[in-house]
Amino acid sequence: MNKTKTTTTNTNRPAEFDARVMAYLPGLRRLAAKYVPRPYRDDLVTDTIMYxxxxxxxxxxxxxxxxxxxxxxxxxxxNAAKKAASQKNRAIFVPLTHHDSAVAPSQEGYVQLSEALRLVSAHRHGSVLLRRAMGDGLKEIAVDRGTSVEWVRQMEVAARAELRAAA
Incomplete structure (x- = not known):
């Protein structure tokens, strides 16, 4: 005996509504171009239709x-832009593979790296050092923090010195 599972939903959405939404698809694609770069447009249109x-x-x-x-x-x-902006300041761990480095990663190396990142994060200027390591420029960090470029450079130097001392 073959039992088929059927899924029921509580929506009684009329088919005419679906057709009306889909009729606006070309306009939604054009509108998405105003909000997001090309690689994300289809996702935004799909999310809008699903919503x-x-x-x-x-x-x-x-x-x-x-x-x-x-x-x-x-x-x-x-909402997506706000979420991306809030995640921008978080450091993301990217595991190294054997192809990315001359030496295969080990648990000991991971522990040392984690400890170094903990020390940097705990330092009052550690966020500056992390942002510099992720490729942000002095000017960009200075604008975000509302300080001068020279002050950001000094914060970076202080954080590096503390990290070296801890090592």
Missing amino acids: ALDRWQNYREDGGMWNWLSWNMRGIAT
């Missing part, structure tokens, strides 16, 4: 479909 189909009951005819869809897209893009 609209999931929250179809929030749509009000008096506001117009295009306005509703464009405001949804704007909200999705804004």
